Structures are given as C-alpha cells and as structure tokens.
Amino acid sequence: MPAIAMTHSLNDYLRLSISRYREQLKQGNAQSIEVSYTHRSKPYQYSIQLSKSACHYxxxxxxxxxxxxxxRTSVLYCAGxxxxxxxxxxNYGSQLQQPIDRLFSRLHTIRQRLGWQEGIAQEIGERPKGMHHSTYDRLVTEHEQLTAKVWQASLDKLGCTS
Ligand SMILES: [Zn+2]
Known part of the structure; x- marks a missing residue:
C-alpha cells in the first residue's frame, strides 16, 4: 500500500490539516501517511489512512x-x-465551558446552509445538490477555519499549546 512517510517531529503540530500534504498527495496515489513523533515524551509511530473523493475538474x-x-475529516487534533x-x-468537550458564541452561531449557519447534521463534532457532509462547487468549497473552508478556531480555543484552555 503506497504511503507518504512523515518522520519529522510533530511536537509543534497540535492540529494536522490534510491541506498540508496537498502537493505531495497530488504526485502519487498515497493511501496513508506514516507519522512518527514524540508527544509528552512518549514516542508514536503509525499510519493514518486516507480517503479521497472526486472534486471538480x-x-x-x-x-x-x-x-x-x-x-472522514480534513483536520486531526493531537490527543497523543x-x-x-x-x-x-x-474527551475534551465537557471542558469547553465557555462557548465561543459568535463562532458557534456562524458554524451553525454554515451547517444549515449545507444541510449537514447539526453540531460541531459532526463530520463534513456532502455538497448539496444544486450548490456550486465553488460555493461548497468556500463554505467547507470557512467551516474548517471556524472549527479550528473553536478547538484551538479549547486546547488553549487545556494548556496544550505551551
Ligand atoms: Zn474520530
């Protein structure tokens, strides 16, 4: 099974976006990415499986x-x-005591527009019939950025970024 090896330190990467590998993934037919890193003095080495879906052009x-x-998800978060x-x-949702209202309400609006199941923890859904690819891509990107902000805020609270 083809894989992309990624052996540099991941200590600083608390979130791993698939877009980080966009260029590498274009060049081959990788079905997984091998990661190896140390998190809180514990070594990790494993493969993360990939999935692909057809896009425009x-x-x-x-x-x-x-x-x-x-x-299926576009961003992974480090919890070991x-x-x-x-x-x-x-694991951590219950510790998110102060919802970030504005981010949450924008997320809610996007998910409604896309007809996706409600809730930040729900997965990325399909493009609704009749919606332009460019609109879908824009909303997915904004959704990604908003959820990243929300989770970054929750990780900050847990002291994971120091
Ligand atoms: Zn999961």
Whole structure:
C-alpha cells in the first residue's frame, strides 16, 4: 500500500490539516501517511489512512480517516494519537465551558446552509445538490477555519499549546 512517510517531529503540530500534504498527495496515489513523533515524551509511530473523493475538474479532495473512529475529516487534533474533532470532543468537550458564541452561531449557519447534521463534532457532509462547487468549497473552508478556531480555543484552555 503506497504511503507518504512523515518522520519529522510533530511536537509543534497540535492540529494536522490534510491541506498540508496537498502537493505531495497530488504526485502519487498515497493511501496513508506514516507519522512518527514524540508527544509528552512518549514516542508514536503509525499510519493514518486516507480517503479521497472526486472534486471538480477531475481533481480529488483528500481526507484523513480518523485513526480512532475511521470517520472522514480534513483536520486531526493531537490527543497523543491524532484524532478527529469528534473523538477529541468526546474527551475534551465537557471542558469547553465557555462557548465561543459568535463562532458557534456562524458554524451553525454554515451547517444549515449545507444541510449537514447539526453540531460541531459532526463530520463534513456532502455538497448539496444544486450548490456550486465553488460555493461548497468556500463554505467547507470557512467551516474548517471556524472549527479550528473553536478547538484551538479549547486546547488553549487545556494548556496544550505551551
Ligand atoms: Zn474520530
């Protein structure tokens, strides 16, 4: 199974966006990315499986498959293992005591517009029939940025960024 090896230190990467590998993924047919890093003095080495879906102009959009629950996601968060926001949310969500209202309400609006299931921990959904690819891409990107901000705020609270 083809894989891209990624052996540099991941200590500083608390979130791992699939877009980081966009250029490398274009060049081959990778089905997984091998990661190896040390988190809080504990060594980790494993492969993260990938999934791809057809995009406009014959391109593909790549997704992570969460190592824990195998859900498709574009960003993984470090909780020792890199996991999706659903899995990290299951661990840390209860500690997110102060919802970031504006971000949450914008997220809610985007998910409604896309007809996706409600809730920040839910996975990225498909493009609704009749919506332009460019609109979908823009909303997905904004959704990604908003969820990253929300989770970054929650990680800050947990002291994970020091
Ligand atoms: Zn997961």
């Amino acid at each position: 014959g391109n593909y959009r790549y997704w992570w498959l969460c190592p824990k629950c195998s859900k 293992l890199y996991v999706c926001r659903h899995c990290i949310g299951a």
